[in-house]
Amino acid sequence: QQQVKQSPQSLIVQKGGISIINCAYENTAFDYFPWYQQFPGKGPALLIAIRPDVSEKKEGRFTISFNKSAKQFSLHIMDSQPGDSATYFCAASKSTNAGKSTFGDGTTLTVKP
Amino acid sequence: DAGVTQSPTHLIKTRGQHVTLRCSPISGHKSVSWYQQVLGQGPQFIFQYYEKEERGRGNFPDRFSARQFPNYSSELNVNALLLGDSALYLCASSLGLLTDTQYFGPGTRLTVL
Incomplete structure (x- = not known):
């Protein structure tokens, strides 16, 4: 059962543009929502x-x-840079234990120069 | 300070074999979680250990097991490997059980032939 749905699957943005990634969750017990950035060959790194x-x-x-009522949250990257090109994951957990996080399937962001 | 370290970096096994993956958490961190990341998907929670005790288990078969040692390092064991076990196995550490931040290692890439 997919408890965290992430969209879009991939995103191409021009340098200086705004990148927007969306996530929706189902479990109302979740109260901690991090975003991770992952580069090829590396583990996810907490972004915000x-x-x-x-x-x-x-x-x-x-x-x-x-948006708590809609059970949705989104990541906005302003003034996107080529160095932001990576895969971004949203996640959700109880704030008392992020060690049991549920992740979205990721968004591959490409920022074109 | 050293981050979360994992060994080996890459591993190739054949179906039916057994594999052991190792993780050393950040110094001072007592909780270790294991995640499986299949290509193109987000990390999926496998286990969480705290103070050498299992504190959570995801939806994985009994072929998967883990343990945590007195120095808080951890091992993930997978028996009777299947092709579908091919994935990046990530270890994450956090200060304790009641915490909202986890830090990921670079992962171990397991290929099952």
């Missing part, structure tokens, strides 16, 4: 995370928007 008590969190060029 949000809890449902806020609707938006921004760190540099990366912003998470969260």
